[in-house]
Amino acid sequence: MNQADSNALSNDIYADAIARLDTAQEHAHIDPEALEKLKHPKAILTVSIPVRMDDGSLRVFKGFRVRHDDTRGPTKGGIRFHTGVSLPEVQALAFWMACKCAVVNIPFGGAKGGVIVNPKDLSRMELERLSRGFIEQVADFIGPERDIPAPDVYTNPMIMGWMMDEYSKIRRERTPDVITGKPIPLGGSLGRDDATGRGAYYCVKELEKLKSWNPSDIRVAVQGFGNAGQHVARLLQADRYKIVAISDSRGGIFRDGGIDIPRAIERKRERRTVSEVYSASSVCDCPECGCIECRCATEDQSTGELITNEQLLELDIDILIPAALENQITAENADRIRAKFMVEVANGPTTSDADENLWSRGALVVPDILANAGGVTVSYFEWAQNRAGFYWTEDEVHERLERIMSRAFAEVYQLTTEQSIPMRTAAYAIALNRIGDAIRSLGTSSYFSESKTSVLEA
Numbered sequence: 001m002n003q004a005d006s007n008a009l010s011n012d013i014y015a016d017a018i019a020r021l022d023t024a025q026e027h028a029h030i031d032p033e034a035l036e037k038l039k040h041p042k043a044i045l046t047v048s049i050p051v052r053m054d055d056g057s058l059r060v061f062k063g064f065r066v067r068h069d070d071t072r073g074p075t076k077g078g079i080r081f082h083t084g085v086s087l088p089e090v091q092a093l094a095f096w097m098a099c100k101c102a103v104v105n106i107p108f109g110g111a112k113g114g115v116i117v118n119p120k121d122l123s124r125m126e127l128e129r130l131s132r133g134f135i136e137q138v139a140d141f142i143g144p145e146r147d148i149p150a151p152d153v154y155t156n157p158m159i160m161g162w163m164m165d166e167y168s169k170i171r172r173e174r175t176p177d178v179i180t181g182k183p184i185p186l187g188g189s190l191g192r193d194d195a196t197g198r199g200a201y202y203c204v205k206e207l208e209k210l211k212s213w214n215p216s217d218i219r220v221a222v223q224g225f226g227n228a229g230q231h232v233a234r235l236l237q238a239d240r241y242k243i244v245a246i247s248d249s250r251g252g253i254f255r256d257g258g259i260d261i262p263r264a265i266e267r268k269r270e271r272r273t274v275s276e277v278y279s280a281s282s283v284c285d286c287p288e289c290g291c292i293e294c295r296c297a298t299e300d301q302s303t304g305e306l307i308t309n310e311q312l313l314e315l316d317i318d319i320l321i322p323a324a325l326e327n328q329i330t331a332e333n334a335d336r337i338r339a340k341f342m343v344e345v346a347n348g349p350t351t352s353d354a355d356e357n358l359w360s361r362g363a364l365v366v367p368d369i370l371a372n373a374g375g376v377t378v379s380y381f382e383w384a385q386n387r388a389g390f391y392w393t394e395d396e397v398h399e400r401l402e403r404i405m406s407r408a409f410a411e412v413y414q415l416t417t418e419q420s421i422p423m424r425t426a427a428y429a430i431a432l433n434r435i436g437d438a439i440r441s442l443g444t445s446s447y448f449s450e451s452k453t454s455v456l457e458a
């Protein structure tokens, strides 16, 4: 994709995200005023972050924080460090967060943040200065009861720790509940590191119950071998699913006999940049996981095949798991997607026109606002533990997460079957009902015009 196409997609992304509300509202009972309110972000902040670089020069980075809607609770959403960050993208991500929190019924609204930067170009010290500088700029916009950030693409627990520390310094009190996804010694929750992948794994388990398949017959490809992608691949493989392809920003590998996921994760972790914050290795460099370059010897002695990210999406597999970035499945390639099931770990990997194509061809898509909600759910657990000052065991976290994910999946799937609509439309309809009920409870014109002699009447 050239830069012009990429910019056009970025500008369209928010419009495309909001357009989904109009389809979903036909299956929801949302008040028109509440629907109108939901189409507009509550607040947008653009910041410039001056950072002193190691060579003594000054660079100024651009960042954003968007709070979409806080009717159901403080807003919640990650911070992304990526060269492709744009305001429309952050707005779309904030809107999805609001819907996601409503789908799993946790008491948060939606927000998102981002900084335009390639973090792999920064030293660890520069990265720390940028992270602290971002918080300095947004400190009045966020807060434990206002807006609670978390990690997203190319941000991690270490960065969350720096950010929490910076906010605490500004407020002159310890505030672990201002941010989630922190390192465990700084108030992080057990079970947060794999929560997004685990939530998606629970969705696959729900599909397994519905379709009664044998996991060892199911071939899976995972696009994006980062935090979320690695964990879902690891959990599925441990449960006998066959992971035949994985990829990262540098490309992917395909191996018919299955890829050894723990070894692939180990290899990716071993190859670190000088900063030791980001892995510079690509999945294509893993000798033990099936790469043809390295001639690995695993169980069936066969080697893997290098593939592009585009080829990975179009493989003849059962479950496709996009776990990288937005806009990967579009009108251009939807016809060539052969997987019958898609579990969206990435936010917004499928455009709405691609969605129609997949639905008309019988593919079942478990949408991002359900499939990747495990991360925000355990972030909610972390925030609740920080506020209570009382910490849970990992088993308690897993049990509570599974309960929330299974219930949300069942609610969405029930509406899908009752109304013969895609799971995405059903998930949005449920989100609209929950957010709409909250907005209506604060008063809308229909609420006030109902035949009551007094607004104080029940």
Ligand code: NAD
Pocket (backbone or CB within 6 Å): 151, 152, 153, 154, 155, 196, 223, 224, 225, 226, 227, 228, 229, 247, 248, 249, 250, 309, 323, 324, 325, 326, 345, 346, 347, 372, 373, 375, 376
């Ligand atoms: P991450 O930075 O840990 O990993 C991203 C991975 O995607 C990296 O391996 C990177 O190399 C790869 N990648 C980047 N561009 C790619 C491309 N064009 N093709 C293929 N791979 C590419 O990020 P993450 O936290 O795992 O997030 C991945 C996705 O999941 C994002 O869409 C994010 O918004 C979503 N998500 C993450 C969480 C979470 O808790 N981490 C929660 C909800 C949603």
